[in-house]
Amino acid sequence: MTVLEETYTLSNGVEIPKLGLGTWFIDDDKAADAVRAAIGIGYRNIDTAQAYGNERGVGEGVRTSGAAREDLFVSTKLAAEIKDYDAAAAAIEESLTKLDIDYLDLMLIHAPQPWDDFRGGDYAEGNRQSWRALEDAHKAGRIRAVGVSNFLRHDLENILAHGTVAPHVNQVLLHAGNTPEELLDFCGERDILVQAYSPIAHGTLLGSRRIKTIAEKYEVSVAQLCIRYTLQLGAQPLPKSANPAHLRSNADVDFEISEADMTALRTLDEHDYGEHAAFPVYSGA
Template identity: 45%
Template sequence: MNIILNNGVAIPAIGFGTWQIPEGEVAYKATLYALNAGYRHIDTALAYGNEKSVGKALRDSGITRREIFVTTKLPAEIKGYKETEAAFYRSLGNLGLEYVDLYLIHAPKPWGDPGDGMNYTEKNIESWRAMEKLYRDGKIRAIGVSNFEPRHLEPLLEAAEIMPMANQIRIHPGAVPEKTIAYCRDKLIAVEGYSPLATGRIIENAVLKEIAEKYGRSVAQICIRWSFQRHYLPLPKSKDEARIKENFAIFDFEIAPEDMEKLDRLSL
């Protein structure tokens, strides 16, 4: 099942997240488990420090490159034209690939910067110019942003020659940034939902446990299926083979509208 981006590129509607999966054997094996389970969309970032192992697993999997959708990200601390180009080629080298499917500005401002990110507007636009060039050169099939709110997107859209194709933001039951989602959809920017399990915090929630029991599914599957049904493009992460399989097994059931609404309104 794919979502079609505004430039016609198809992105698989569920992806495998790799944040906090350590470089080396763990990331290598986890990526192979994901590909074996059926994921064809892998989400990494230069900042995750595991691109080398993720890339090796992609190459060793025996799956044709065209069949796998690979996302990586420009670190939040790296902004500017030349800096972006250099960081992109570092990622490409780490991954050992000829091109990346989706390249994202990881965040509008460096992590830990207490400001609202608006003082990085010009720098983000410079990065965007470099990404447009890489896109035109065929090194990236789609370009986008992450953690951008409408106020960060507005000046970028005004300056952009190529519109962003995706915005990766945190979405799970209990965290639904409706304004950003509505803004993106209005501008034909696909929304990707990261931390669909609230980085693990959601698993013991009582309301979710009740819904999960009703469907004979796990809490993780309910959260991922909810995100999938809302077209939020969930990116679940696990390093455990059984959980990786479990998190992908969400295509054979459907959550009823009244339960979808309960999940929309959940507070953690």
Template identity: 55%
Template structure:
């Protein structure tokens, strides 16, 4: 069963091969979602300051009754924290917000601040300073592993060229119709585990007829096919759901996609439009994670 499978990071720390993403789940509802996931056997939860739900995640973990050492909790240094001191303060703030005595993995959320994600400035020296703060947190026992998120090949190499401890993880957007094969190979060749966030493309794959036809061959859903695809690429997928039925279904991925179908899925055309998420800077839009999250919540309130 996938919930019992782990990978080993470069420093020997075990990480569950399937995680729970929590972006767009607010701080109140995330308590119930994470609690339900832990009851189902999930042992890997991903959060971030930009998600505004670290407190709820920590509360759920502490209240779950699952021994702390059995739950792998990831958070991130905010994308705008581009100095050693800001990164160090961010890690301490995440520890306070979660109420946990340590964090299992801390990632640099982005090589550039969100509003400047597609800008010309590279923040090379700044990212090395941020990385130094992560290395210090690792040495101090505040965190068990450290890594990157949304870093491309050049940004990864910049950190590797100046680090004492190499990144153990790079968390990137990866799914059917958007698989950064070169970046994945580059990281894996350097012993960096790649995590896949939004493995169902924010739901945009659900209406994809070509992908659905492949899923039908295995008698599985499109999300299940998407997760299995990531797993067979050697990635750790982080699907997000607050629905208990979906949480359960996302664990039912004990099948194998044939190499012929893997080749087909690797080669499908990229997604051109992420729907409501197109406004996010990582897709070329103008909104950062926090502002997009605030917009989504305001729409939910208006519907009520």
């Protein structure tokens, strides 16, 4: 069994494939080809977001992939700016319409604050409103699982204290050189699966000499080592690629990182995101 066939089980019993395809920065007119290529290789977990602007293309790729809908796991995210029940409910329906795949396997609140105030003001009530809209769509069978993204402990505690459904997932920035141990422990204790977007730090780790040295020990690429690292943490990585060769390579991670090397990767400090530091999630906030 390869990693593409392996799954985690969410707290509500829904199975989610261990390796997913991230689609950030894949244009809408190229998304269908990327999704079809990934599914053809064996990927069954596809992640998008309203903010990516490619839900239509992702949905087309899913519908025309030749794979049965029930064999695929498709996620999207509610725009971070939406902190109101009615707006959230309308946006959920809009995503379902754009994707045109009958139902969603997972939908997340993209961030606890709007992007222009990331890690800024208090949006606790707005998050409760948006979460209630997700809960209602979940209870209606429109979404199989619900979760959040970029939520810190206090953001999660707000939802856990006021919601009727606990988040099934928290998608965060997690990679070798940036391992939020306390958040991982908090989510693990509450049976919230951690998803790792940018497990290769949006590609910036490819130039890390320290990580390359460890990768050479296993005769694997830096990308493969980084993906394997997140898997061994018990997280679910979402590497982004539209290149079939990279898609295959990213899934070829059937090796074991030693405990000593896992410790070394956990304790690395790799926060230089270069030009990508302009994005809120890489800003260090």
